[in-house]
Amino acid sequence: MPLLSLGSLKLKNPLMLASGTWGFGETLPQEVLKGAGALVSKGISLFPREGNPPPRLSETPCGLINSIGLENPGLSVFRERILPRLLSYGPPVVVNILGESEEEFLRLAEGLCGAGASGLEVNISCPNVKKGGIAFSQDPEGVFRLVKRIREVWKGFLAVKLSPVGPVSEVAQAAEEAGAEALTCANTYPALSVIREGKGPRFHLGGLSGPAIKPLTLRLVYELSRRVKLPLIACGGIVSGRDAWEYLLCGARAFQVGTATLLDPRAPLRILSELDALAKDG
Amino acid sequence: MIPAKVIRQKRLGEEYFLLELEAPEVAEKALPGQFVRLSAWPGNDPLLPRPFSVHEVEGARISVLYQVRGRGTRILSALRRGDEVKVDGPLGRPFPVPDAGPVWVIAGGIGVAPFLFYLETLKARGVPRRLFYGARSRGDLLRISRLARLSPLIVTTEDGSAGRRGLVTEALSEALTRERPAMILACGPPAMLSAVGRIAGEAGIPTWLSLEAVMACGRGLCLGCAVPRRDGGYLKVCVEGPAVGLREVDLDALT
Ligand SMILES: Cc1cc2nc3c(=O)[nH]c(=O)nc-3n(C[C@H](O)[C@H](O)[C@H](O)COP(=O)(O)OP(=O)(O)OC[C@H]3O[C@@H](n4cnc5c(N)ncnc54)[C@H](O)[C@@H]3O)c2cc1C
Ligand SMILES: Cc1cc2nc3c(=O)[nH]c(=O)nc-3n(C[C@H](O)[C@H](O)[C@H](O)COP(=O)(O)O)c2cc1C
Ligand code: FES
Numbered sequence: 001m002p003l004l005s006l007g008s009l010k011l012k013n014p015l016m017l018a019s020g021t022w023g024f025g026e027t028l029p030q031e032v033l034k035g036a037g038a039l040v041s042k043g044i045s046l047f048p049r050e051g052n053p054p055p056r057l058s059e060t061p062c063g064l065i066n067s068i069g070l071e072n073p074g075l076s077v078f079r080e081r082i083l084p085r086l087l088s089y090g091p092p093v094v095v096n097i098l099g100e101s102e103e104e105f106l107r108l109a110e111g112l113c114g115a116g117a118s119g120l121e122v123n124i125s126c127p128n129v130k131k132g133g134i135a136f137s138q139d140p141e142g143v144f145r146l147v148k149r150i151r152e153v154w155k156g157f158l159a160v161k162l163s164p165v166g167p168v169s170e171v172a173q174a175a176e177e178a179g180a181e182a183l184t185c186a187n188t189y190p191a192l193s194v195i196r197e198g199k200g201p202r203f204h205l206g207g208l209s210g211p212a213i214k215p216l217t218l219r220l221v222y223e224l225s226r227r228v229k230l231p232l233i234a235c236g237g238i239v240s241g242r243d244a245w246e247y248l249l250c251g252a253r254a255f256q257v258g259t260a261t262l263l264d265p266r267a268p269l270r271i272l273s274e275l276d277a278l279a280k281d282g
Numbered sequence: 283m284i285p286a287k288v289i290r291q292k293r294l295g296e297e298y299f300l301l302e303l304e305a306p307e308v309a310e311k312a313l314p315g316q317f318v319r320l321s322a323w324p325g326n327d328p329l330l331p332r333p334f335s336v337h338e339v340e341g342a343r344i345s346v347l348y349q350v351r352g353r354g355t356r357i358l359s360a361l362r363r364g365d366e367v368k369v370d371g372p373l374g375r376p377f378p379v380p381d382a383g384p385v386w387v388i389a390g391g392i393g394v395a396p397f398l399f400y401l402e403t404l405k406a407r408g409v410p411r412r413l414f415y416g417a418r419s420r421g422d423l424l425r426i427s428r429l430a431r432l433s434p435l436i437v438t439t440e441d442g443s444a445g446r447r448g449l450v451t452e453a454l455s456e457a458l459t460r461e462r463p464a465m466i467l468a469c470g471p472p473a474m475l476s477a478v479g480r481i482a483g484e485a486g487i488p489t490w491l492s493l494e495a496v497m498a499c500g501r502g503l504c505l506g507c508a509v510p511r512r513d514g515g516y517l518k519v520c521v522e523g524p525a526v527g528l529r530e531v532d533l534d535a536l537t
Contacts, residue, residue, distance in 0.1 A: 020504070027501040027521070050515050053535075057496045057506035062326045064498055068505050071516070211326040239326060262499040263321075263331065264283045264370070 006231045006254055007181025009092060009119050009157035011037035015272050018235055018258030019043055019096035019121065020068065024082050025089060028265050033089040035269055040256065041086060043098040043123050046107055048074035052128060058193040058204045063212030064259050065191050065204060069128045070098055075111045083115055092118035094157065098126055102146050109154040119157025122150060125187035127207040137163035140170040147178035159233065162186045164220055169227045176228050184233045184256065185221050189213055210259040211237045218250055225251025239267065241274020283368040288361050289343055295421050297350045299359050305369050306342035314400035315377030315525055319370040319500050322361055328354050331370060333497050335396035347424060349392040373500045377467060377525050378490060379403060383410035386463040388478050390416050390450055390470020394424060396492065401432040416450025419443050451477040458485050467525060468492065476533040489528040495519040510535040
């Protein structure tokens with residue numbers, strides 16, 4: 001099969017497993033891990049994070065709100081004990097990194113040099129952490145500085161994961177000018193659901209994913225493909241080959257599958273084969 | 283998720299159903315305490331498959347015993363013989379099966395669902411056992427004659443319409459003044475679990491609590507089914523449970 005290029009990253013197919021939706025592969029069928037074009041790790045921070053108290057999930061019509069809060073083991077445990085296993089699955093590994101400050105992002109990038117990962121996905125779009133994350137996405141100049149400095153220390157593939165809210169095209173253009181090789185479009189939408197519990201109503205704030213967001217992110221990909229030259233990696237509500245195909249039609253070069261894998265761990269393979277069938281039918 | 287045919291569905295009361303499925307792959311592997319995820323609707327609404335304990339396994343069939351709570355379970359309750367559902371599992375850790383008993387099993391309401399399979403296994407292994415089964419009212423007691431054949435049974439209802447009047451935890455406390463089991467395993471509403479946890483903790487008996495949480499993946503992918511751990515951090519009910527050792531759980535955070 002011809003390889004697909006996203007900047008310096010070569011993929012055997014356009015499907016990537018989205019950050020935070022496949023654990024570290026422990027319980028996913030091997031065929032799914034081996035069959036993906038690339039694997040994007042859970043968001044990794046400089047130090048371990050416990051994540052948010054429950055509730056962390058709530059369901060909305062065709063959607064899922066999560067507020068995991070970036071629970072992760074931190075850079076050193078990830079690099080020493082987890083990354084080697086991820087690399088053994090075969091597809092290139094892209095590490096999703098989240099710093100609370102520019103300095104933390106840089107230390108993460110430096111810390112991952114030479115560890116075997118093919119790329120970094122800079123997470124400036126997590127809606128579930130107080131510092132860093134989505135705050136960066138309000139500030140195109142800050143993103144320019146951040147990406148430029150990461151580019152100086154990280155020689156491999158470099159993607160920026162955009163938030164779908166805020167000055168999205170300005171942020172995308174800033175990332176492009178600063179030397180990013182691809183843009184992941186996009187993370188979850190800040191959202192809220194009112195949970196009814198025994199004790200009364202409760203607000204659950206988090207990021208919305210799943211089929212509910214597909215038309216929104218599809219529009220975003222369509223718009224961005226007209227404003228930036230960088231390859232776009234679509235991500236938002238893909239649960240079928242048809243969804244993926246629509247994103248490719250709207251200008252995406254590759255795509256990520258997130259929530260669909262939670263619903264059914266074999267969904268990524270099904271999506272790929274449905275996409276293949278669509279491509280064959282023209 | 284794999285397709286499974288509905289063999290039959292039986293209504294067991296106002297809001298309770300017993301759903302029997304032809305699912306050889308699941309039936310072959312399932313152990314007591316494990317759960318499956320079911321989805322019985324086309325499209326993406328509801329989005330998440332719903333988790334249910336494996337209630338019983340017979341040959342290639344599994345059944346789940348459930349209470350109608352919201353949209354998903356209401357849709358399930360309309361299933362008829364021959365309909366197709368999607369099933370995922372078995373998932374989660376099986377309940378511990380000690381070599382020596384007695385094991386006291388404490389069920390609150392629909393929390394009885396995983397215990398039929400479990401008591402059957404204890405019986406088959408010759409482990410002494412007793413079921414304490416509490417419900418609101420007579421009509422909420424499910425599969426009583428079947429359970430009575432598997433284990434000595436103490437029933438409580440809140441309104442006194444069957445068994446002893448009161449809470450199942452009161453019956454447990456009282457029994458503990460006279461005897462000591464080797465292990466306690468409880469499944470039920472959070473308030474009951476935390477009461478069982480306190481009573482059993484004071485008595486110093488090895489205890490497991492079967493927890494519930496909203497689940498998106500059922501297999502450790504999303505980190506969504508978090509419950510506070512007693513010594514900090516969060517345990518993931520789908521992979522570390524559903525039954526978790528009492529010492530792991532922060533009882534105050536359960537309710
Ligand atoms: C491991 C496991 C095993 C289970 N086994 C059984 C079983 O054997 N039998 C059985 O009847 N049930 C069982 N359950 C519970 C069952 O999964 C739920 O009752 C079911 O998912 C409800 O789906 P629904 O669509 O009908 O209700 P929903 O509409 O999804 O909601 C049901 C209730 O949950 C509450 N709720 C929804 N989202 C949240 C949230 N984020 N935080 C807090 N509360 C929320 C709602 O307020 C509502 O009261 C089990 C659950 C788990 C985790
Ligand atoms: C449970 C969960 C955890 C996630 N964790 C991360 C994360 O750590 N880093 C990140 O950049 N995105 C994270 N995401 C966002 C997904 O990678 C993806 O961008 C988003 O869910 C939209 O795609 P989907 O609709 O296909 O799920 C998470 C999403 C979910 C549902
Ligand atoms: S439900 Fe996803 S980790 Fe438990």
